[in-house]
Structures are given as C-alpha cells and as structure tokens.
Amino acid sequence: xxxxxxxxxxxxxxxxxxxxxxxxxxxxxxxxxxxxxxxxxxxxxxxxxxxxxxxxxxxxxxxxxxxxxxxxxxxxxxxxxxxxxxxxxxxxxxxxxxxxxxxxxxxxxxxxxxxxxxxxxxxxxxxxxxxxxxxxxxxxxxxxxxxxxxxxxxxxxxxxxxxxxxxxxxxxxxxxxxxxxxxxxxxxxxxxxxxxxxxxxxxxxxxxxxxxxxxxxxxxxxxxxxxxxxxxxxxxxxxxxxxxxxxxxxxxxxxxxxxxxxxxxxxxxxxxxxxxxxxxxxxxxxxxxxxxxx
Ligand SMILES: [Zn+2]
Numbered sequence: 580x581x582x583x584x585x586x587x588x589x590x591x592x593x594x595x596x597x598x599x600x601x602x603x604x605x606x607x608x609x610x611x612x613x614x615x616x617x618x619x620x621x622x623x624x625x626x627x628x629x630x631x632x633x634x635x636x637x638x639x640x641x642x643x644x645x646x647x648x649x650x651x652x653x654x655x656x657x658x659x660x661x662x663x664x665x666x667x668x669x670x671x672x673x674x675x676x677x678x679x680x681x682x683x684x685x686x687x688x689x690x691x692x693x694x695x696x697x698x699x700x701x702x703x704x705x706x707x708x709x710x711x712x713x714x715x716x717x718x719x720x721x722x723x724x725x726x727x728x729x730x731x732x733x734x735x736x737x738x739x740x741x742x743x744x745x746x747x748x749x750x751x752x753x754x755x756x757x758x759x760x761x762x763x764x765x766x767x768x769x770x771x772x773x774x775x776x777x778x779x780x781x782x783x784x785x786x787x788x789x790x791x792x793x794x795x796x797x798x799x800x801x802x803x804x805x806x807x808x809x810x811x812x813x814x815x816x817x818x819x820x821x822x823x824x825x826x827x828x829x830x831x832x833x834x835x836x837x838x839x840x841x842x843x844x845x846x847x848x849x850x851x852x853x854x855x856x857x858x859x860x861x862x863x864x865x866x867x868x869x870x871x872x873x
Contacts, residue, residue, distance in 0.1 A: 582634040583620070583669050584858035586677070587612065587662070589640045589654045589703055593855045594620070596629050601859050603852065610655050616665040633670040636858035637662055638680040640704075645674045645721050653739075654703060673861055678724045679717055680857030681847070682708030685812050686715075687860040689848035697808035698847060699726065699799075701825065702815030704739075705747040708857075709806060715866050727751065731798045734761055746798045750791050752817045759787040774821050788824055795825070796832025799844070803837045812847040822846045 581598035592612040594605040605623040612619050624632075639662065641653040648663020666672045675683075682698035685691060698708040705727030709716040716723050727747030728740055736757070738745035749758050755770040765783035767773045776784035799811065818825050826844055834841050847853050860866070 580633045581629050581631050582636070582859075582862035583624075583632050583666075584855050584862060585620075585635070585637040585666070586680070586854040586858060587637065587639040587650065587652075588677075588854070593852065594623055595855045595859060596624070596632070597859055597862060598629055598631070601856075603855065609652070610657075613650075613652060613655060613657055613660045613662075616662065617668065620665070620669065634862045635666045635670050635672045636675060636680075636861040637666055637672065638675045638677040638854050638858055640677050643674055643676065643721070648672070648674065674721070675858060675861055676706075676708070676717070676721055676724060677854050678706040678708035679715065679721070680708070680855075680861065681814055681853040682710055682812075682857065683715060683860045683865065684849050684853040684856030684858075685847050686710050687865055688856045689812065689853070691810055691812070691848070693809040695807060695809040697802060697806055697811045697842075698853070699802070699811060699813055699818075700815035701750065701752070701795075701813060701817040703753045704751050705798075705815075707802065709808075710866075711806065713866070726798070726802060729798060729801060731794055731801070736761070746794065749794045750798070750817075752815075755787065755791065755817075758790055759783065762787050762790045770817060771820075774824060777824065788828075792825075792828045793832065796829040797836060799829060800833045800836035803833060803839050803842060807839050808842045810843045810845070812845060814847040814850065814853055819846060819850055 584595040586593040592609045595603045639650040642651045650660045650662045694713040696710040707724040707726040728745045730744050731746045732744035736748045738748040752770040756767045759767045763783035773784050777788050
C-alpha cells in the first residue's frame with residue numbers, strides 16, 4: 580500500500596508519494612494549495628501511477644489544532660484551514676508539527692548516526708524538533724518546539740506572539756531588519772540585504788550579524804543545557820542560505836555558556852526536504868516500528 584506526504588510550508592507546499600520508492604511529485608504555492616487542497620491533490624495524483632494510498636501525513640508551518648484538524652497559516656491570507664478532512668479522502672491522516680517532522684526526517688534519512696539530535700529552523704520564525712535517546716519528543720498536544728519564544732534579549736522587543744524579547748524577535752529572517760535598526764540605526768530592506776551587505780564589508784550589516792550571533796549563541800546554549808544533544812542540525816532559509824555566517828561564529832559563544840559538553844552543530848542534510856522525509860518516516864511507522872523498505 581502507498582502513502583501520501585504533504586508539507587505545507589510558509590511559501591511552497593511539497594507533495595511526496597511512497598510505494599516502495601519515495602518520490603516528490605509536486606511543488607505548488609501554499610496559498611494555491613490551501614485554497615483547494617482536494618482539487619490540487621486529485622490533479623497531482625491523476626496520472627494513475629499511485630492508486631492504493633491508505634496513509635497520509637501532513638505538516639504545516641504554523642499553529643495547528645490536531646484535534647480539529649485545523650491549521651492557522653501565519654503568512655498566508657487565510658484565517659483557518661481545515662486540513663484533515665480533505666486528506667481523509669486518501670486514507671488515515673496523521674498531523675505532525677513541521678519541526679518535529681524535520682527532526683524525524685534528519686534522524687532516519689539524514690547523515691547523522693546519533694540518538695540525541697536537535698533540529699532548529701531559522702527562517703521567518705524559529706522552531707525546533709527533538710530526538711532524545713532515540714525517542715521523538717512531541718509534547719502534550721503535539722506542539723513541542725516553540726523555542727523561538729524563549730526570552731533571550733533585553734531590548735524590550737515585541738514578538739509576533741504578543742510576548743517580549745523572544746529569540747525570533749531578534750534573529751528570524753523577518754526580524755533581522757529590526758535588529759539592524761536597533762543595533763546600528765540603519766535601515767535594511769530584508770534579511771537577504773543584511774547578509775549581502777555584510778559580505779561586501781558594510782559595517783552596519785556586519786554589526787547586525789554580530790548581534791544576531793550573540794543572541795543565537797545564548798539561545799543555543801540554553802537548548803544545549805536543557806536537552807544535551809549530541810548534534811544540532813540547522814534548517815530554514817536563513818541557516819541554509821548563510822551557513823558560514825550563521826553557524827561557525829556562534830560555536831565559541833555556545834561553549835562559553837554551557838555546562839554540558841558541546842555538541843556538533845551543522846547544516847541539516849536534507850535541507851528543504853527534511854520535513855517531507857519526516858512525514859515519510861511517520862508513514863512508515865517510525866519511530867515506533869516500520870517496514871524500513873522505503
Ligand atoms: Zn514570541
């Protein structure tokens with residue numbers, strides 16, 4: 580029997596199908612996908628190659644209500660989307676937090692060989708997924724990993740959640756221009772421009788990245804002290820597009836602030852496909868059991 584995996588990202592949605600092999604069959608804008616999920620999936624699967632789907636796993640970049648099967652898209656002009664019901668037409672549906680799916684993907688299909696693995700995404704927001712002693716940590720209602728709302732700053736900076744001085748209010752892609760403004764008084768269009776200008780030796784941009792790295796080191800040190808990971812892997816556009824600026828510079832700062840042994844820190848192996856491969860793992864019964872064939 581085959582299975583269907585759907586990763587609803589902030590911008591794009593990836594759809595994968597497994598039936599012995601695993602294949603990514605479609606990438607579509609998330610707005611378009613969420614406006615009519617059923618039609619999009621029917622069209623994607625209409626070539627008839629896969630017609631025996633009985634399991635579905637779905638992840639979404641944003642708050643989920645697993646009991647109601649509802650997703651609240653943070654960056655898309657839709658208030659509340661029922662994601663479970665349209666997918667039930669294809670089989671039993673499992674809804675997974677996106678960072679939880681990503682750590683599962685990295686654990687089973689990435690290149691790591693550790694049983695204590697922490698995945699952190701730094702993109703428009705910041706979140707984490709965690710494997711401890713080979714066990715997936717999902718939390719009470721499946722929403723483990725809101726580490727972006729850990730308090731690490733002291734500038735009285737507003738966070739999108741209504742809180743103050745949270746990690747993602749300083750270091751997410753969306754927040755970096757605000758960090759630049761607060762640190763240097765200079766205006767930057769977006770995070771990409773900060774990295775571009777820093778690469779060209781712009782002092783204000785360099786100072787912004789120094790501030791970002793100071794906060795990142797503090798936040799990662801907290802996570803190391805809490806969870807004792809053997810390895811931390813980073814995903815999300817900010818980390819994936821700028822690993823040299825984001826990873827290397829924070830290692831000494833992490834070491835200085837931890838009581839535990841320092842873990843390895845590196846870019847995630849599966850990059851933008853980590854979430855989808857985690858859903859693939861979930862459909863294969865992992866981490867509890869599994870056929871292991873695909
Ligand atoms: Zn917050």
